[in-house]
Amino acid sequence: MKQPEKIQTRKDEVRFKTSDTRRIIGKYLAANVLKTWKEDFLDESTGEVITIERHEILFERGKYIDNDLATQINFSIQAEEIKEVEVSNQRRLATQNKRTGLYPYKVSASIGMKRHNFILQAQNVTKAIEVATDFIELNFTQSFDITGVKLMDDVVILNDRLRKYVEAQEGANEAGEEADNAEEQRGDVKYYKVEAEVAIKAEDEEEPGKTSYDFIVRTKDVDTAKVVITAWIDAKVNERTEKDGDERKVVDISILSASPFACNAIVEKAFCMAYKDQEEA
Incomplete structure (x- = not known):
């Protein structure tokens, strides 16, 4: 009776780095083999010499290493173009994208x-689950299951912390800025998904440029959501003006749609940042 083929998974992978080409025959390259060097360039505008690191792919990831390829790799090692290669007993070609920034995710959970x-921010799905798990363990008492994770690309998350731009109201301090738990105290916590079109005009433009945004806003009503969005956009325009010296102004903000959004909490960015991988120097 024919025995079924053994299913290969990462659990069965044997991966290692070596400069001994006798050990790599019959394996697969686990990563691109790069030749790296540095070149100096003169910046004519400043007269400064700039050093740039250059790379060239000598051998591609996933290639089977036979005697001929092992000889070529050995030649590159002897020529000091490379120091070693990383190999695997499995042929793996796809690579997961390395995201360095934080992206908005919606994580659903069954609690009790x-x-x-x-709503939280994370570098990838795995990190999003870690953030949600930590947050739930700290804020709930029942057992739970993570039931869904969805990337909400191109969505801007706004907690209603911009009330300092709004007139002082009940529950606010003298500057008009509310305490973190003011909404809970008033019992009017709501979440809205808002699509807005923003017209911004630069000094040298005859007509303003229009950009569409999607927001998830934690606030008390749609009218206040527009105030919060306006404050965020004004802050971004002012930030760009200070950085680039390009005078710009917001001509109009149109709310195209606004609807309640099923959400129980927006996890603070500072909490999410604890799970962000440190960027390599």
């Missing part, structure tokens, strides 16, 4: 007998 949705 209720469904909860959380």
Whole structure:
């Protein structure tokens, strides 16, 4: 009776780095083999010499290493173009994107007998689950299951922390800025998904440029959501003006659609940042 083929997974992978080409025959390259060198260039505008690191792919990831390829690799090692290669007993070609920034995610969880949705920021799905798990363990008492994770690309998350731009109101301090828990104290916490079109005009433009944005806003109503969005956009325009010296102004902000959004909490960015991988120097 024919024995079924053994299913290969990462659990069965044997991966290692070596400069001994006798050990790599019959394996696969686990990563691109790069020749790296540095070149100096003169910046004519400043007279400064700039050093740039250059790379050339000598051998591509996933290639089977036979005697001929092992000889070529050995030649590159002897020529000091490379120091070693990383090999595997499995042929793996796809690579997961390395995201360095934080992206918005919606994480759903069944906590006790209720469904909860959380908005948070993370580098990838794995990190999003870690952030949500940590947050739930700290803020709930029942057992739970993570039931869904969705990337909400191109969505801007706004907690209503910009009330300092709004007139002082009940629950606010003298500057008009509310305490972190003011909404809970008033019992008017709501979440809205808002699509807005923003017209911004630069000094040298005859007509303003229009850009569409999607927001998830934690606030009390749609009118206040527009105020919060306006404050965020004004802050971004002012930030760009200070950075580039390009005078710009917001001509109009149109709310194209606004609807309640099923959400139980927006996890603070500072909490999410604890799970962000440090960028390599």
